[in-house]
Amino acid sequence: MLVHLDDLYRAALRLTGNASEAEDLTQDTCLRAFERLDQLRSPGAARVWAFTILRSIFLRRIERQSRTAGVDVIDWPLLEAGEVLQDTYEALRPIQDTPLGEVREALRRLPLPYREPLVLAHVGDFSYKEISEILAIPLGTVMSRLFGARRLLRSELREPARRTRSTP
Amino acid sequence: MTCKEVPRVIDAYLDGELSVAATLQAHECFAACENCRRILESEAALHGLLVQEGRAEAAPEGSALTFSALSPRRGRREPGLPVGWP
Numbered sequence: 001m002l003v004h005l006d007d008l009y010r011a012a013l014r015l016t017g018n019a020s021e022a023e024d025l026t027q028d029t030c031l032r033a034f035e036r037l038d039q040l041r042s043p044g045a046a047r048v049w050a051f052t053i054l055r056s057i058f059l060r061r062i063e064r065q066s067r068t069a070g071v072d073v074i075d076w077p078l079l080e081a082g083e084v085l086q087d088t089y090e091a092l093r094p095i096q097d098t099p100l101g102e103v104r105e106a107l108r109r110l111p112l113p114y115r116e117p118l119v120l121a122h123v124g125d126f127s128y129k130e131i132s133e134i135l136a137i138p139l140g141t142v143m144s145r146l147f148g149a150r151r152l153l154r155s156e157l158r159e160p161a162r163r164t165r166s167t168p
Numbered sequence: 169m170t171c172k173e174v175p176r177v178i179d180a181y182l183d184g185e186l187s188v189a190a191t192l193q194a195h196e197c198f199a200a201c202e203n204c205r206r207i208l209e210s211e212a213a214l215h216g217l218l219v220q221e222g223r224a225e226a227a228p229e230g231s232a233l234t235f236s237a238l239s240p241r242r243g244r245r246e247p248g249l250p251v252g253w254p
Contacts (some may be wrong), residue, residue, distance in 0.1 A: 003214065009225075010223070095214050096213040097254040100217070100221045100224055102215050103221045104221055119210050122215075123222040125221075127185065128185050130182070143179070146183075147176070150211070150214060153214070
């Protein structure tokens with residue numbers, strides 16, 4: 001479990017967007033994992049299991065926050081089919097020149113259904129099948145969410161002035 | 169694989185999730201078409217940025233976070249045990 005601590009923290013930081021919340025989330029994840037170690041099917045599944053716990057605690061927290069604030073932060077509207085296909089790759093500034101801080105900020109602004117698979121893919125380095133297990137969604141949905149997430153991220157990096165959504 | 173299909177499979181290609189056959193088809197397309205190569209380069213740059221960003225930070229004071237994670241929750245510590253006792 002402890003070998004995954006840094007990855008858990010990195011993911012928590014990108015999900016919460018806040019260092020102290022990320023530390024709390026990571027600690028609670030480790031505690032919950034140790035308390036329920038008997039539920040771990042095999043040592044090889046520990047990483048997916050730990051990230052599933054982290055996500056579960058994170059979702060519970062934002063559900064609680066949304067009840068307190070009286071807003072819905074879970075059910076983000078997903079993009080219409082085809083909406084993210086409008087990116088023509090024309091007139092893009094060289095994407096590799098984007099400062100990492102800007103990438104993180106754009107990532108933080110992504111709606112949760114898109115942010116989660118992206119964080120799992122790039123922070124957790126999980127396969128599509130593992131992401132599908134952690135998020136409890138079909139493989140095809142993982143692919144379409146990742147596709148949508150990267151298109152949205154690209155458009156955020158290109159046109160940061162259009163930012164309109166706030167995220168949990 | 170047609171050029172029209174490239175944007176739809178490029179993520180899976182870069183994530184190493186395409187089948188061997190589809191990967192070979194994609195290679196052919198990238199070799200033959202400059203526009204597809206441009207898309208590949210741009211997507212690869214975005215993937216690279218995300219990987220760099222994703223690896224950017226480790227847990228702060230890793231050992232302290234680890235140690236406190238292993239310790240009983242605040243307020244549930246056994247009376248009489250020293251601070252940080254597992």
